[in-house]
Amino acid sequence: MNYSLVIVESPTKVATIQKILGPNFVVASTRGHFADLPEKKGAVDIEHGFAVQYRLTEKGAKTIADLRQQLAGASELIIATDADREGEMIGHLAVEFLQPTVPVKRVRFNAVTADAINEAMAHPTVIDENLVLAARSRRVIDHIYGFHLSPELWRTVRPGLSAGRVQSPALHMVVKREKERMAFVVSEYHGIDMVLAGDPAVTAALRSIDGAEVAASRHFDSTGGLKPGVVALDAQQADDLVMCLDGAPVSVLSVEPKAYRRRAPFPYITSSMLQDAAGRLRLGSKATQSALQSLFEAGHITYPRTDSPHMAPQAVAAARAVAIEMFGEQNVPANARHPKAKKSNAQEAHEALRPTNMSKRTVSGVGTNAKRVYEMIWRRTIASQMIDATGTTTTVSFAVHAEGAGEQCVFTASGTVIDVPGFRLVWAPQTEEEPPMPVFTVGQSCPAGTFTAIAHATKPPARYTEGTLIKALEDDGIGRPSTYASTMQSLRLRYVWSKKGDSALIPTVSAFAVDQVMQVCFAELIDHRFTNQMEDRLDEVVAGDLGYEALLAAFWSAGDGTWTPLEKLIVNGKTLFDPKRTPVLSFGVHPTLGDEVVLRAGRAYKSRGRTVGRPYLACGKKTVSIADDTEMDQLTPEVAFARLLESREPRVLGEHGGIPWRSCAASTART
DNA sequence: CAGTGAGCGAGCTTCCGCTTGACTT
Numbered sequence: 182m183n184y185s186l187v188i189v190e191s192p193t194k195v196a197t198i199q200k201i202l203g204p205n206f207v208v209a210s211t212r213g214h215f216a217d218l219p220e221k222k223g224a225v226d227i228e229h230g231f232a233v234q235y236r237l238t239e240k241g242a243k244t245i246a247d248l249r250q251q252l253a254g255a256s257e258l259i260i261a262t263d264a265d266r267e268g269e270m271i272g273h274l275a276v277e278f279l280q281p282t283v284p285v286k287r288v289r290f291n292a293v294t295a296d297a298i299n300e301a302m303a304h305p306t307v308i309d310e311n312l313v314l315a316a317r318s319r320r321v322i323d324h325i326y327g328f329h330l331s332p333e334l335w336r337t338v339r340p341g342l343s344a345g346r347v348q349s350p351a352l353h354m355v356v357k358r359e360k361e362r363m364a365f366v367v368s369e370y371h372g373i374d375m376v377l378a379g380d381p382a383v384t385a386a387l388r389s390i391d392g393a394e395v396a397a398s399r400h401f402d403s404t405g406g407l408k409p410g411v412v413a414l415d416a417q418q419a420d421d422l423v424m425c426l427d428g429a430p431v432s433v434l435s436v437e438p439k440a441y442r443r444r445a446p447f448p449y450i451t452s453s454m455l456q457d458a459a460g461r462l463r464l465g466s467k468a469t470q471s472a473l474q475s476l477f478e479a480g481h482i483t484y485p486r487t488d489s490p491h492m493a494p495q496a497v498a499a500a501r502a503v504a505i506e507m508f509g510e511q512n513v514p515a516n517a518r519h520p521k522a523k524k525s526n527a528q529e530a531h532e533a534l535r536p537t538n539m540s541k542r543t544v545s546g547v548g549t550n551a552k553r554v555y556e557m558i559w560r561r562t563i564a565s566q567m568i569d570a571t572g573t574t575t576t577v578s579f580a581v582h583a584e585g586a587g588e589q590c591v592f593t594a595s596g597t598v599i600d601v602p603g604f605r606l607v608w609a610p611q612t613e614e615e616p617p618m619p620v621f622t623v624g625q626s627c628p629a630g631t632f633t634a635i636a637h638a639t640k641p642p643a644r645y646t647e648g649t650l651i652k653a654l655e656d657d658g659i660g661r662p663s664t665y666a667s668t669m670q671s672l673r674l675r676y677v678w679s680k681k682g683d684s685a686l687i688p689t690v691s692a693f694a695v696d697q698v699m700q701v702c703f704a705e706l707i708d709h710r711f712t713n714q715m716e717d718r719l720d721e722v723v724a725g726d727l728g729y730e731a732l733l734a735a736f737w738s739a740g741d742g743t744w745t746p747l748e749k750l751i752v753n754g755k756t757l758f759d760p761k762r763t764p765v766l767s768f769g770v771h772p773t774l775g776d777e778v779v780l781r782a783g784r785a786y787k788s789r790g791r792t793v794g795r796p797y798l799a800c801g802k803k804t805v806s807i808a809d810d811t812e813m814d815q816l817t818p819e820v821a822f823a824r825l826l827e828s829r830e831p832r833v834l835g836e837h838g839g840i841p842w843r844s845c846a847a848s849t850a851r852t
Numbered sequence: 853c854a855g856t857g858a859g860c861g862a863g864c865t866t867c868c869g870c871t872t873g874a875c876t877t
Contacts, residue, residue: 213871327867
């Protein structure tokens with residue numbers, strides 16, 4: 182018995198790699214991380230160089246026991262964990278916990294193909310200890326962040342809450358968006374549409390009256406302000422103008438063609454997959470992730486947790502071959518496309534998320550969601566190797582002279598003709614372009630149009646969905662492919678909710694309170710740039726330019742010009758924040774009660790086994806509680822003022838002998 | 853059940869990232 186033990190992370194890869202390597206190797210997996218820091222505040226010894234002790238997890242102990250047995254008969258140990266920071270740490274910990282007496286090699290490959298694996302096996306290296314230090318730094322920063330900040334939330338808002346390097350900036354984005362919605366002033370305005378009969382019919386919108394631009398949504402700002410020089414029509418003006426325009430002659434003022442080009446998409450990575458499945462299939466990130474896992478386990482797709490759009494050369498060739506066979510050579514570029522990650526912090530340990538067999542358009546033996554997700558992956562992958570879609574977008578403006586009003590009105594319409602559909606043959610964009618535009622020539626007169634006044638209102642910025650929040654996080658480099666779905670779950674557990682059948686993320690009142698504490702006490706730490714700053718320093722650790730202790734000290738006690746040390750913000754385990762003095766929000770002075778109306782988080786406490794206590798509005802001594810799932814963008818000052826008055830009057834509970842029975846509030850309410 | 857919101861104290865909570873399968877409904 183003389184074999185090499187090869188250790189990878191995913192058990193799903195084991196059989197494939199075993200087959201490639203042959204009988205001189207035994208391939209086994211760690212099933213991800215098998216050791217971690219203890220889940221308690223003292224796990225990092227801040228006083229002694231931020232020393233930490235990794236301990237086997239419950240499942241990890243079994244994994245290591247199994248691996249130890251397999252190692253007993255091996256002549257060498259080959260660490261083939263993922264070629265990224267966490268993979269290096271897993272490899273390092275494998276050596277630490279297995280204590281091998283045989284030689285140890287490190288190999289790195291980022292595709293499970295014979296070429297990639299044989300190439301890697303031919304060039305073994307050693308574990309990169311700087312990469313391991315960077316991984317440990319990341320782990321310790323996250324631990325300190327979570328376990329020192331969460332208790333501040335227990336003290337100031339309510340027990341059991343949590344803060345973290347990923348979840349807190351994510352929550353901040355959601356709350357910030359809701360505050361924008363609260364501050365948004367809806368502007369109402371009117372427009373006029375002109376329909377010209379024909380095939381196809383053309384709908385043009387009113388653009389200007391006697392040279393003055395007519396207001397559209399883009400001319401209003403979030404406070405209801407209108408761009409100078411722009412005219413907003415009210416209902417009466419719009420109706421009057423429609424009357425004047427009726428039957429007026431229409432002529433073509435200008436025809437402006439513009440080149441249309443949509444680039445072929447990149448193949449999916451985890452984040453774009455989760456976004457698109459949310460948008461097109463209305464699937465939550467958890468459902469998508471589980472569909473992906475089942476497709477991966479059935480061998481239909483490559484590794485589902487990736488941040489790289491790169492495809493192995495063989496996969497590129499296979500996708501091109503399928504595209505040529507189905508759509509012809511004219512739709513496939515002469516030179517193959519080789520997508521590269523746009524982001525600098527991408528770890529690129531895996532390929533893009535793609536079919537393992539390009540000729541399989543659909544798969545069977547998996548769930549409905551998985552089937553639909555697979556088809557999206559297949560289409561997107563083939564599309565990524567096809568040519569761009571090109572055509573012409575034409576904008577036509579029409580002059581209409583309003584009888585009796587002495588006004589020249591200009592209407593515009595635009596339409597796109599796609600000459601070369603390219604990738605669109607297999608993968609249609611989610612939002613369709615305008616319909617094609619019939620041919621018009623300048624000066625041409627048209628049959629009279631039909632005019633209709635249309636009421637419009639500006640819309641506040643949309644709430645995040647799981648898909649758009651994941652995109653926002655990914656754009657800021659926050660979070661990793663393996664954690665997007667679980668981050669969404671933990672936000673839902675404590676801080677956000679959605680209405681039935683809707684995917685918009687609505688922050689709870691508690692979320693506002695938590696974000697306020699974080700903003701006041703730890704603004705730098707919930708800034709979307711924090712993770713990027715951390716990543717830059719981790720890169721320095723990898724390069725050997727920055728030490729583990731120096732980095733942790735910069736974070737905890739020393740600061741470094743960018744970071745204020747956490748130790749300065751938390752003195753004796755507490756910040757200076759006093760929730761009694763600082764309400765979550767203020768709605769201004771109540772017009773009749775005369776006191777300032779404020780929102781307070783309402784500290785929860787246990788009473789007879791039940792958790793009681795909810796957020797409430799306060800105005801002087803008067804208070805009224807509100808539900809934690811109140812939609813804050815609906816709680817305008819007017820609504821808040823009214824709520825306080827409502828509860829001044831005792832509720833009528835019933836009637837007895839003609840005398841109404843009122844709630845106790847009757848006896849306690851003054852006046 | 854609905855409204856409340858003072859103060860005390862015990863005992864508890866919490867991170868991110870890498871992987872599945874063992875659970876329940």
